[in-house]
Amino acid sequence: MPNNMTNDELIINSRAKLEPAPPPLRKAEAEGGCGVLGAVSSYPIAGRHIIAATENMKNRGNAKGGGICAAWIAEPKKLGVDQKTLESHYLLAVSYLDCNVRQEVERDFLKPRYEIEAAKRLDHLDNFRDIQGLTVEPPEVQIYFVRAKKSALNHFIDDNTLDSLPGDQAENEFIYQQSYLFNKTYYQSLGDKKAFVLSHAKNLLVLKLVGYAEDCIRYYKLEDFRAHIWIGHQRYPTKGRVWHPGGAHPFIGMHEALVHNGDFANYIRVAKYLRQRKIYPLFLTDTEVSVLLFDLWKRVYGYSLEHTIEALAPTTERDFTMLPKERQEVYKKIQMSCLKGSPDGPWFFILARNDPRERAGELIGITDTAMLRPQVFSLSLAEGRPAIGAIASEKQAIDCFLSSLNQEDSKFSRYADRYWNARGASYSDGGAFVFRIRRKHEKIELACENKFGDPVSLPALKDIKTKGGAISLAAGADPDSIVKNIQEIPVFLAALQKDSFSQLVTNIQFLTRLIDRRLGTQGYRKARIAELAANALESIFDKIPPGENNTSYVRAGVAIKNKIPPPPSAGHALIIDAAGFPAEGPDSLSRIIVAAYGLGWKKFMIYRASGQRFIGCGLGPASAEVTIEVYGSPGDYLASGLDGAKIIVHNSGQDQLGQILNAGELIVHGDVGQTFLYGAKGGKIFVLGNTAGRPLINAVGKPRVVINATSLDYLAESFMAGDPHNNGGFVIINGIKINELGEIEDLETPYPGGNLFSLASGGAIFVRDPNRRLTDDQLNGGRYEELGERDWNLILPLLKDNEAHFGITVEKLLAHQGQQKNPGDVYRKIVPVKTRALTLAYD
Amino acid sequence: MDNLRQSTATTHNPQPTTSHAPHHAWKKISKWRVGYTNNCIDCGLCVLACPYGVHQRLPGTLKMAAPKNSGCIGPQCESILPDNYCVKQCPYDAITVTPNEEFEALGDPRYTPDLLASLWHMAEYGEAPPEHLYERRIGKSGGGFDLMRFNFKRLRNERPTSRDLDNISISLDLNRRAYGSKIKISVPWYGGGMSYGSVSLSVMLARAMAAKAWNTFTSTGEGGYPKELTPYKDYIITQIATGMFGVREETAGWAKIIEIKYAQGAKPGLGGHLLSDKNTPDVARMREAVPYTSLFSPFPFHSVYSVEDHKKHVDWMMTMGGSKILVSAKVSTPTDVDMVAVGCYYGGVHIIHLDGSYGGTGAAPDIAKKNIAMPIEYAIPKVHRFLNEEGIRDEITLIASGGIRNAWDMAKAIALGADGCVIGTTDIVAVNCTRCGNCEKGRGCQHGIASTDPEFTEQISPEWGAQRIINLYNALSLDLKEILWRLGLNSIQELRGRHDLLYYLNDHQ
Helix, strand or coil: CCCCCCHHHHHHHHHHHCCCCCCCCCCCCCECCCEEEEEEEEEEEEHHHHHHHHHHCHHHCCCCCEEEEEEEECCHHHHCCCHHHHHHCEEEEEEECCHHHHHHHHHHHHHHHEEEEEEEECCCCCCHHHCCCCCCCCCEEEEEEEEECHHHHHHHHHHCCCCCCCCCHHHHHHHHHHHHHHHHHHHHCCCCCCEEEEECCECEEEEEECCCHHHHHHHCCCCCCEEEEEEEEECCECCCCCCCHHHCCCEECCCEEEEEEECCCCHHHHHHHHHHCCCCCCCCCHHHHHHHHHHHHHHHCCCCHHHHHHHHCCCCHHHHHCCCHHHHHHHHHHHHHHHHHCCCCCEEEEEEEEECCCCEEEEEEEECCCCCCCCEEEEECCCCCCCEEEEECCHHHHHHHHHHHHHHCCCCCCCCCEEECCCCCCCCCCCEEEEEEEEECCEEEEEEEECCCCECCCCCCECCCCCCCCCCCCCCCCHHHHHHCHHHHHHHHHHHHHCCCCCHHHHHHHHHHHHHCCCCCCCECHHHHHHHHHHHHHHHHHHCCCCCCCCCEEEECHHHHHHCCCCCCCCCEEEEECCCCCCCCCCCHHHHHHHHHHHCCCEEEEEEEECCCCCCCCCCCCCCCCEEEEEEECCCCCCCCCEEEEEEECCCCCCCCCCCCCEEEEEECCCECCCCCCCCCCCEEEECCCEEECCCCCCECCCEEEECCCEEECECCCCECCCHHHCCCEEEECCEEECCCCCEEECCCCCCCCCECCCCCECEEEEECCCCCCCHHHECCEEEEECCHHHHHHHHHHHHHHHHHHCCCHHHHHEECCEECCHHHHEEEEEECCCHHHHCCCC | CHHHHHCCCCCCCCCCCCCCCCCCCCCCCCCEEEEECCCCCCCCHHHHHCCCCCCCECCCCCCECCCCHHHCCHHHHHHHCCCCCHHHHCCCCCEEEEECHHHHCCCCCCCCHHHHHHHHHHHHHCCCCCCCCCCCCCCCCCCHHHHEEECCCCCCCCCCCHHHHHCCECCEECCCCCCCCCCEECCCEEECECCECCECHHHHHHHHHHHHHCCCCEECCCCCCCHHHHHHHHHEEEEECCCCCCCCHHHHHHCCEEEEECCCCCCCCCCCEECHHHCCHHHHHHHCCCCCCCEECCCCCCCCCCHHHHHHHHHHHHHHHCCCCEEEEEECCCCCHHHHHHHHHHCCCCEEEEECCCCCCCCCCHHHHHHCCCCHHHHHHHHHHHHHHHCCHHHCEEEEECCCCCHHHHHHHHHHCCCEEEECHHHHHHCCCCCCCCCCCCCCCCCCCCCCCHHHHCCCCHHHHHHHHHHHHHHHHHHHHHHHHHHCCCEHHHHCCCHHHEEECCCCC
């Protein structure tokens, strides 16, 4: 063998002896959107909190596959080893679909190859039918703590002249290849599958079965099992009646486990790219090839994490041109060599990794270039509290997870300090974030950075103490004075909860203001204020009786959903505890609201929302008198179809809000997700924070929208909303954010994307861009214009409304670098131009 | 909202009545031209010979009137009716029968002149044209349904009595699931989506009135729901497509069936495109867009990128439409159409509507029509078999569309595994579409079908159009019943999946 080979060539060459699997002609199964969650914490987390989150995303799976991964395991003893062994040995987890094969496997396969330090059968429930809905018996799982057998490894190294590989690389490759051979022998080649390797990294364990992710934790009794990194996956495959747990996520590379939400368009091409490098997929799913790619680029080719991510999700178009020159050059080379293998199609990956060499644990979320799948990141980073990073396909899952932690132990916050979306393959954040934990002086520290290695950090925030403070405030005191003395909130809240409804309306209003409050928190953690206020509000709501009473409220919940009385008076509000309501279907919260509306109810307050979808849908036209206020984490499609009613969300919204919204008002005290206001036709809409990808696509008519932060990309594509000065629609982008200290800050640019107002034929966008950051190359069929007086008169009333909703004053918006400016110096207008594409009758 | 939806839902319609509905201005284009030479002595033997009434004397005279070309079956008469063939019967060799070039220039190999003329005949008279006048069973595309034949049990020389036909059931249940209202349509087809803007309001109304008369459905297409259609709302499917044009919760609530159009077989992956010229102020108002700009519907639903998203979408429809609503997913036919179908099923839809590649008006680009989707006759059995293997076939209604032209095409699609069909172009041909293909440009169709220009659209009144379509449906249902009778079957359900009753001709047969 030539000795001038590079390490990666040597490794790939060593695989020549692997017996290749037959080339796939087609994916074995189709699957699409799945529910994914990843969490990492400086403090070990028990499995039951993962259950809380994945159960909340049950409707993103169909019981045909669920899996979890735990890394940086905090309880080696439960696995039968000590901490040292846990870290030094490979944790080989084998799933035995046929238990009879175990002795044979151990004798013929494992013993000749591995030194087995410890072995343990993973404990599980006696009867899988104890878990409701589980129809296929989960496999027996045996875990082995192993190192490569000296003789076998030496033989492997000699055989393939791998002696030049540094450190543990040869052993890693040895383990990797043995697992391939294992799966080939006991899984892929057999009609009747016998066994397969679940995972083989150090300090990382994967489990999967035919069912839901939470079934994994319950069946293998991991509710109390603690680890620092977790991922969970709900799968939604659609073909075939027989499933094997082998097809469920996560899939493994060497040091990592990956879960995936989406679907590739170029599976065959990716599989061919891998075959050229002597990697043969055995499970024939998109997810498997994704992690094989990751392992190839990261471990074999030795790419940095940044470059691995670039190879997976290449930076294109304007984002590429916005990168620094040096980066462009490297990226260009990566794209030239890796583009053939880059997975194309809507996808979102979450990876859990243990990097033994760096002695770091990682949780990574990567978005595809086109940002086609929903994703939310969150970070909780307050002094004296556990640091937590979380990634999920839906924000509701993160909130459920944090809530579950908080209910058990109040040192965990109920809300994260920051939530955000990644801009896929962008120059601004790279579309990927890494949460990394390291052990430092017996403590575990968590840090977060984006694809480029830029840290995501929060300012130092104070926590309101719940003890002390002697001033007692009477319930119903002036809210503003309390906000001025923010430290007294806990005292006030305590007093307020003792109060028996005397000032109910004022108190609810006040608590709502506290929940919404972002501005002027005087350096105190917003998350904590919101938590205290939300807890207080929930306890007040809980005390309101279900029948008619002496307050102007009536409470309903899942237990009494069919016994909702008609409203005693028009002024009465129906308070609905959303807990326990399914996200969709005949018994869902949205249908109950519609039914109550049929009884005459016009005012609704929904609390403890947790992913319930379609809130406000089905009310139909002529519903202008209806008001719905939502507390908690509402689900997708809220206000989609709204035709007159008013909905206020006292939190962030999720995906697909306000589709085809025709009339009414929608106010969101936070961010919103994908395809916001798709095909909207009217209404007044206010968003405090960001909108993710593709807001207002194909909107027509007269929607009038204020977005105080920005939109990630594809804002108002094919916007067709007439003439703004003649009853048409428009969007105002303020390009600001309210930071964690409660101050208004200008964003670096009011709009980072490369597709602004593409192919729009009507309406206008008004952008607050005092630094004139927007450039012509962001437009495709639009034109910048100066803001005229008439324009300002048009948008001012909306900005005034915005001020009333969020406290963002017009004065503040017109201020720039400490000076008051004219509206025309601050705002710019974007109008459509008649492009060829819009007027050409092709022949 | 609910009471809006319930009004006339359950009343069953009496059999719709057919009546003669000629075009007020059109001269019929005959297939053959019959002429008299100077040798003619007006003897009138031909008048006696011809059973089709081609030859007639001028009333009250002995002179021959101009021949009624449209009745002539051409030179094949010699072999079919040797004793009646005028050319041979004429003692003076004074009669010529020649092909009419104008007729031959009509249509295209899929919609041959014969097929078009037979559909026009059906639309005018409410019954099939006389045997031998046109080849109305197949076209000349050289593939697909045109090369498929039935193994009939009863041959052509046998004729069914009207009682035989009355005993055959062709009604179709659209809902086989445990939820949603039970809807039975009287014929195993309904009308496909054509938007306001792509066709005129009169055409939409005509289709809706005909759907009501026949207790079936027509679809709004993606261009809004004109108010004028609301009297027929129980027979109208609200389509929700990727542009979401004109879709409001209210219009979704009017419908008994919501159709989610994911793709169109004629142009899968391309989305909709209404060219600027046809976006007249009326159309723009309906879609709430800017007049005279091209209107695009995106190629996907940007809110649906996966099967899980699809389920969410279906749940949304059911929330907007209420518990009685049925949901149909219209998909095109990619190579993995079986996966698509099974995904649709798990999303909770009642109807899977496969749209194959033969459909589409002039507005769909040729390159797309001819090259992207799988022909429908491949897609249907693939999906039918797959759903059977999954054990879910009887929970879902499988509807096929994309180039279904007549009763034979429907019967073939159903024999291949569909439950029923959707027709689009056939409706349009009934109101005198000539398949000229100039649907999308300029002011649109000069026959006033695919146009919203008032000068053009005045040519078609909704009542006349409705009568034409009612007539057509009558003829189609008789044809379909006769096919079933010839196959020895009693109902359309018995035909489903009976591909053994079909055979395929190869090039040499």
